[in-house]
Structure formats: structure tokens, C-alpha cells
Amino acid sequence: MMSKFTETRFGFAAESFEPTPASIPPVKQIFRLRTPPGLPVNLHPLNPLLFLLRCAQICPQKLALAHPDVEYPVFYSYAVWAQRIQNLAYALIMSGIQPGDRVAVIAPNSPLIADAHHGVLAARGVLTPINTRLTKHEVSYILQHSGAKIILVDHEYVHLVSDANARCIVSMDTGRVSDPYEDFLNEGRTFSAEKGWSGLDMELNEDSAATLCYTSGTTGRVNVLTVTIYPSDEDYWQPKGVLSTLRGSYLASIGNAFEARLDRNAVYLWILPMFHAAGWTFPWAITFAFASQITMRTVSNSLIWSHFKNFGVSHYCAAPTVQIGIINDPDAVRLPSPIMAIIAGSAPTAHLIGELEKKNILAVHVYGLTFTYGPFTRAYAQPSWEMLSLEERAKLMARQGHSFATAQEVRVVSFGDNDELIDVPADGKTVGEIVTRGNIVMKEYFRDERATQKAFRGGYFGSGDLAVMYPDGAIAIQDRSKDIIISGGENASSLAIEQELSTHPDILEVAVVARPHPRWGERPMAFVVLRPEKVRQWNKADNDFSESLKVFSRGRLPGFACPEWVQVVDELPKTSTGKILKTTLRGIVAKL
Known part of the structure; x- marks a missing residue:
């Protein structure tokens, strides 16, 4: 048996x-x-x-x-x-x-x-x-x-x-x-x-x-x-x-x-x-x-x-x-x-x-x-x-x-006339969209031919993720197209901001989204979950954590990328797989 x-x-x-x-x-x-x-x-x-x-x-x-x-x-x-x-x-x-x-x-x-x-x-x-x-x-x-x-x-x-x-x-x-x-x-x-x-x-x-x-x-x-x-x-x-x-x-x-x-x-x-x-x-x-x-x-x-x-x-x-x-x-x-x-x-x-x-x-x-x-x-x-x-x-x-x-080669491109795909320079700076094709791409959207055609624009699948290409051929996401923060004409990556803010020793998790600003159009707003052992410390502190984080960020980020607002929260909204729901955060910001 x-x-x-x-x-x-x-x-x-x-x-x-x-x-x-x-x-x-x-x-x-x-x-x-x-x-x-x-x-x-x-x-x-x-x-x-x-x-x-x-x-x-x-x-x-x-x-x-x-x-x-x-x-x-x-x-x-x-x-x-x-x-x-x-x-x-x-x-x-x-x-x-x-x-x-x-x-x-x-x-x-x-x-x-x-x-x-x-x-x-x-x-x-x-x-x-x-x-x-x-x-x-x-x-x-x-x-x-x-x-x-x-x-x-x-x-x-x-x-x-x-x-x-x-x-x-x-x-x-x-x-x-x-x-x-x-x-x-x-x-x-x-x-x-x-x-x-x-x-x-x-x-x-x-x-x-x-x-x-x-x-x-x-x-x-x-x-x-x-x-x-x-x-x-x-x-x-x-x-x-x-x-x-x-x-x-x-x-x-x-x-x-x-x-x-x-x-x-x-x-x-x-x-x-x-x-x-x-x-x-x-x-x-x-x-x-x-x-x-x-x-x-x-x-x-x-x-x-x-x-x-x-x-x-x-x-x-x-x-x-x-x-x-x-x-x-x-x-x-x-x-x-x-x-x-x-x-x-x-x-x-x-x-x-x-x-x-x-x-x-x-x-x-x-x-x-x-x-x-x-x-x-x-x-x-x-x-x-x-x-x-x-x-x-x-x-x-x-x-x-x-x-x-x-899989087939992943590319970072801009779109030219007639949906021509133009590879961005491999300089680690120029932003384009991640596209790919080949074995590991969906066959189609079920019962939605129009959406399938749009997804396969230029003969590749367009991810909607914005990235740069480095000289060694590696790609690095800068942001989702919905999550780029445009402040005073400068594009700020919410992911790059999060990477820097996460190095603060008191932060457990952080998510950044755009918030309207009367002068600059948009500025970053950070939602922060503190480490459990630090929550009580900051509740007792005379100075607010948001001010501490702003000072911390000025030494690591350009001015337009520093968070204008900081909100400490108990937890961040997430999907069933643990992905942070920035749409929910943007909804919170829209009501402020």
C-alpha cells in the first residue's frame, strides 16, 4: 500500500x-x-x-x-x-x-x-x-x-x-x-x-x-x-x-x-x-x-x-x-x-x-x-x-x-509612429515602458479581442511598468505609470522614494503616493508603519515623527522627491498576496 x-x-x-x-x-x-x-x-x-x-x-x-x-x-x-x-x-x-x-x-x-x-x-x-x-x-x-x-x-x-x-x-x-x-x-x-x-x-x-x-x-x-x-x-x-x-x-x-x-x-x-x-x-x-x-x-x-x-x-x-x-x-x-x-x-x-x-x-x-x-x-x-x-x-x-x-528578452522602450518600438538608451536614466513577448506571455484576454490587440501594441506585450535599462542589460523599475509623481515638472519615482525612506531605522513599512500641491502640482505623501518597539517611543516624543522623517529624507533625496506630508498608520492596505494597494492610498489622499 x-x-x-x-x-x-x-x-x-x-x-x-x-x-x-x-x-x-x-x-x-x-x-x-x-x-x-x-x-x-x-x-x-x-x-x-x-x-x-x-x-x-x-x-x-x-x-x-x-x-x-x-x-x-x-x-x-x-x-x-x-x-x-x-x-x-x-x-x-x-x-x-x-x-x-x-x-x-x-x-x-x-x-x-x-x-x-x-x-x-x-x-x-x-x-x-x-x-x-x-x-x-x-x-x-x-x-x-x-x-x-x-x-x-x-x-x-x-x-x-x-x-x-x-x-x-x-x-x-x-x-x-x-x-x-x-x-x-x-x-x-x-x-x-x-x-x-x-x-x-x-x-x-x-x-x-x-x-x-x-x-x-x-x-x-x-x-x-x-x-x-x-x-x-x-x-x-x-x-x-x-x-x-x-x-x-x-x-x-x-x-x-x-x-x-x-x-x-x-x-x-x-x-x-x-x-x-x-x-x-x-x-x-x-x-x-x-x-x-x-x-x-x-x-x-x-x-x-x-x-x-x-x-x-x-x-x-x-x-x-x-x-x-x-x-x-x-x-x-x-x-x-x-x-x-x-x-x-x-x-x-x-x-x-x-x-x-x-x-x-x-x-x-x-x-x-x-x-x-x-x-x-x-x-x-x-x-x-x-x-x-x-x-x-x-x-x-x-x-x-x-x-x-x-522567456524572451525583456526590453525598455518608447513608442514611435505606427507603434514602432524604440529602445531607450542603456544609461540607467532614460525611462521607458517594459515590454516583452515570447513563450511566457499570455495567449489573449478571454473573450476580449479589442483589449488583446491593445495589450499587444507594436507586437509586444506592454506591461505599463516604467523602467530604465542599465549598461549590463538589467532593467530596474522606476514606477508604475499611475504612480509617477510629477512635481514642478520633475518626475519622482515613488518606488525610489520608498527605497530611501525604508532605510530609516524606525520604519517597518512605507508607501508613497502623489498628493496635489497648490504650487508644484504634486508632492509625495508617505504612509508609514512604525516598528512595534518604536511606536510608544514616538507617541511620547515631543517632536512629531513626520518632521524627523522629512529631515532624514533631505539628506538622501532631491527636494522635489522629499515627502511633503507623512502619515503614521497602523497598517497599509494590501491585496491577498501582500501587495500594497496604492489605489486605496490615493483614495485617502483625494479626501484630504
Whole structure:
């Protein structure tokens, strides 16, 4: 019985767990999809599902997925997990899912959403992960627009789909026979008539859709920001479905596995929500690398540190704001073995990188968007950097760097006549827009040809992010187009201001936005979260913190970039992935 593992890191809980009978694979299993006739001998269509089948064949007893921090913990070997995913595929087909049909999933990081990233592809459907923090109205719009035929939903989020027209399969997150989701998998196993993987067809067209991930805007029917960029074109501000392909997902997964240095000994901890840009393709990067993964329903810093200390975690992804919470938790200590922290969402500050390194957490700074399958560039450290101070090295590490090996070259351009792309000088000063094309770019906006054409202006995908190009070819974001502060005719980067202000020893987090000024047009306003140990000190101080920060900034920033106003807040508004919501801050400023 394939319920025991070669690893015993979770001790008795893992050893005593027994998967459902339907999850136990047959003694002899062939991990091969059915190949339709006519496929050329020198070709196999790229599909990230193939990574899972390879894992199940090569290391069947290896721990694939652990879900320990719940009432009913589960632990699946690769052989067992592959059987469960196979059951899910057959259950979806039994329920009428045809190639190209959308299957929605609404769940926190848990086995359900991990299963769906593979099982939906095995059924040749299109995975549509939905942000659990959206309102019922917003979820209803996405379900209607996507045309999802089946909804896989965690029990805590059933209220979001109570009036959905599609069939809903509810998971109680127990892994036990009485769970409705387990019943669904059991039905799939019965329907399969033990044909196994060989009874499931390979998708011949690698350009077929793999995922449909929805961004959200500040106008239209959805009013919650989950996008990772702020493009200048107003049409981008409508909610849109980003359609990604099997080929792109396959190559992005390999790129992420390579850049994160995932391997067979890796243990990946799910902090980044899997619903966000399909987990930046890490659900498949993990299986590509034969790694193990741990899922957590909620992000708890004390729980994160428990996993860091006790269960051999080697990798995780999180935005800088989430990283700040991790390193400032009371349970934080220096770890005996290094952990790779893949950071995206905004540039990590020198202080953050330094604090992470003190805990033996090594930052891997990447950049990407939902439209690019998550990360597609990385700041590649150079040997010469080892001679630099931490602050100098961190500033170089904070650049967005160069493209992944599986992506095409990233460019910084201005637009000429007839949408001609003109590369900016590689001088580290001239600002242009980041554009890219190639393997790791979305196929299209779902059911929105006009928006797709605008996004692909000049034959490239325009990110809306403003950057400079350095002589070594590395790019560095200066700001989002919405976030540039124009003061007295000078352009001030809110990101550059934040980088400098974050070096103040009393600041935990800071965000800067433009505020109207009667003389200069705009001036920076800083929203600051103080370090917990400094809050009481400043409350008792005779002088205001805002004056202290203004004096501090004058020695580091040009006058037009110094904050005119400073507001100390308890916390900054953030998305579900920890990205600071500057639209909310701009809304606060508009009322001042």
C-alpha cells in the first residue's frame, strides 16, 4: 500500500494517515497518457501535467503533499496523489467536461486547489482559480464571464457560489470517505473502469488553454485589485480573464524551478495563494523538480516559523510586505540551513534583504505579472557583488534584472509612429515602458479581442511598468505609470522614494503616493508603519515623527522627491498576496 513514505519528517501523523480506498493505486500502474494516432514521432506536445506522471513513476513513495495544520491532516505520496488526480480527471469527464471547458476552483492553499492544477489539465479542461477574498458579486461575474461548468469549492467559501448555475463540488478538507469531494473522486475512480492514465487522452495542441486567471480593476463590475501592475490604458481597468497555454505553463514552470534552485530535496511551503496567477506556476515547478510541498489554509507567521524550524522547508514565495511580517515575528531566529525566498510584487529594500540574510533566508528577487505566468525576470547576482556592502549589493539585487532562460528578452522602450518600438538608451536614466513577448506571455484576454490587440501594441506585450535599462542589460523599475509623481515638472519615482525612506531605522513599512500641491502640482505623501518597539517611543516624543522623517529624507533625496506630508498608520492596505494597494492610498489622499 502506497501510503507510507521514504520521508518521515511529519512523524506519527504522516505514518498513521491512511488515504481513502479510491486513492490507493493499483500494484502496476502505467503513467502514460493515451497518444492519439498521427502524432509525429519527433514531437510530444508540452504539458505541465507530464511532470506529475514522471514523479509518480520515478519516486512513487516520496512525499508529494502534506497538509498538516488542520483537524484532519493528510499526507500523500506521489503514487497516491497521482491516483487522486487521475480520479479527479475522470470525475470531471464523467460530469460532462469537454476539452476547453472551464473548471473553477475557489479554495485556500489546500489539497483541493493543488489537485485541480493537475486534474483539470488531465481532463483537458481549463483551470479557473478564483480569489477567495472577492465578494459574492465579483465571483458571480467571473463565473458568468468564464462560463465555468463545474466549481470545485472549499467548504468555507460555499456562500460565494450559492446561486451559481454550475454544478458545485464541495470539499470539507478532510481527506476522509465521508467528504463530498472524496465521494466525487470515488465516482471518478469507478467511472474510469481502471483504465488508468492510459484511458486519458493527451492534448495534442500545446497552444490550448491551461488556465484562465482573472485580474480585477477599480471600475466596471469588479472592484477589488488583484492585478500586479497598473497599466496606463483605461481599458485595462476592466476585469479581464488572462488565458495562458499549456506550452507557456510548461516552460514557465521549468524557468521557475531552475531560478529557484528547486530539486528533489526541496520542500516548498505554500504562502503565496495558489489562486494568484496559478501560484506563479509553482504547482508544476514543484513536480518538475520532484520536490515536496506543504499547504497551509491561512498565512500565520508563527506557523510559518514552525515549518521553517521543524519540517525542512527550503523554498517559499512571498511579496516584500509578507516577508516583513515573517522576519519580525517573535518566533524568528537564525536558521541552521538556508531557505530560498522568492520575492516579487515590489522590489525588496536593502534593509529587508539584510534582515532576511540574518535569518539565513536568501532573497531571489524576480519580477512578473499575471500576464506573464508570474515571474519572467530575475536579478542575477554577479561575483563582483560579493565585495560590496550589504546596502550596495541590495540596491543591485532590487533591480528586476534579466529574462529567464525560458522567456524572451525583456526590453525598455518608447513608442514611435505606427507603434514602432524604440529602445531607450542603456544609461540607467532614460525611462521607458517594459515590454516583452515570447513563450511566457499570455495567449489573449478571454473573450476580449479589442483589449488583446491593445495589450499587444507594436507586437509586444506592454506591461505599463516604467523602467530604465542599465549598461549590463538589467532593467530596474522606476514606477508604475499611475504612480509617477510629477512635481514642478520633475518626475519622482515613488518606488525610489520608498527605497530611501525604508532605510530609516524606525520604519517597518512605507508607501508613497502623489498628493496635489497648490504650487508644484504634486508632492509625495508617505504612509508609514512604525516598528512595534518604536511606536510608544514616538507617541511620547515631543517632536512629531513626520518632521524627523522629512529631515532624514533631505539628506538622501532631491527636494522635489522629499515627502511633503507623512502619515503614521497602523497598517497599509494590501491585496491577498501582500501587495500594497496604492489605489486605496490615493483614495485617502483625494479626501484630504
